Amino acid sequence: MSTSFRISCLVPDLPTPSQVAPFLEEMHANRWYSNFGPIVTRFEAEMLRFLERENGASGCFVGTFSSATTALELALKAMQLTTDAKVLVPALTFPATALAVMNVGLTPVLADVDPDTWELTPEIAKAAMQEYACSAVIPVAAFGRPVESEPWVAFQKETGIPVLMDVAAALGQQQIDKELSYCFSLHATKPFGVGEGGLLVSGDENLVLRSRSLSNFGFQGTAGVVQQAGTNAKFGEYYAAVGLVQAQRWEEVMDRRREVLDHYAQGLGKLGNLVRLQKGTGEFIPAVFPIHVDGRAEAMVERLHGAGVQTRRWYLPPLYEHPALAHLKTIGNKAGEPLPVCNELKKSLVGLPFHAFLSKQDISEICDIVAGEFV
């Protein structure tokens, strides 16, 4: 990704062509490129082992999709909610969370997030639903911070409302409980990037099978017969080949990301409370690296850009400020006012560069520029 900045915000960390070549040779020999071929099948089995090893998954099933967005869409469709169903989502998320809901004809309802984790919590969801009933909830692993599964399992049991996790950026970090369903992204910018792709992971085998069938037009059983109207959202052999190499590279990828985070912790630690990190950072390695600078986001971005350092303002604007989403109902605020926590985060979050190719010197330079804002 070329930019005019000296230091880029995100640089994908994918395998080299020669690492992928043996799998591509195999694909070529098979003459099988899509439609759940042998390499996709192997990748699904490999991901199940990976999730068992890394994230405590047991009794789960894995389906592959063309993206996390289509995995979310088709899982929602497979859940067979009524056509007037409302789905609660946090207002601080990548737009795909709400777009997936809308794309399958359902209505997103926007809730505020926790001021420390920057995520929707079961407490916020419960309070929101007392104000406005919803038929499903999509918690989000904001910026790749894994969502605690246990409280959502309890929420689902207590309320009977199904929970679908949008943990797009948290593959490898997100603990898996078979009572819930999780959608992950394999987009090139994610720590486990293959280019494009998504995973659905769930203890509900039927949900995975139905979603998978919907990714293949809705064909089920007798070849070519549509049981429920689907689409084409299949994963392919090329991307699965990259995925098999990424699974082998995972420790190397994460060691490097941990090193980058450690350098940042040293550099930003000197600023004390002037800069806040997302709660629990360090116990997990984030996918991207937003820092909280207490209302100074705009000035900080200007300062960093002036010094040739690229930043991003994830996930801004909040969903209710996108023209295509501004009509959606928000809960937990006075009519006509923005959601208070999202509104504060909007002025305070700045995404710093975070990728494997940052040197220790880059990071200390970035930290010095950030510090300059507080002098």
Ligand SMILES: Cc1ncc(COP(=O)(O)O)c(C=O)c1O
């Ligand atoms: C929270 C969240 N949900 C969904 C997506 C969409 O993922 P994909 O690009 O694989 O469709 C993203 C992508 O960044 C995301 O951050």
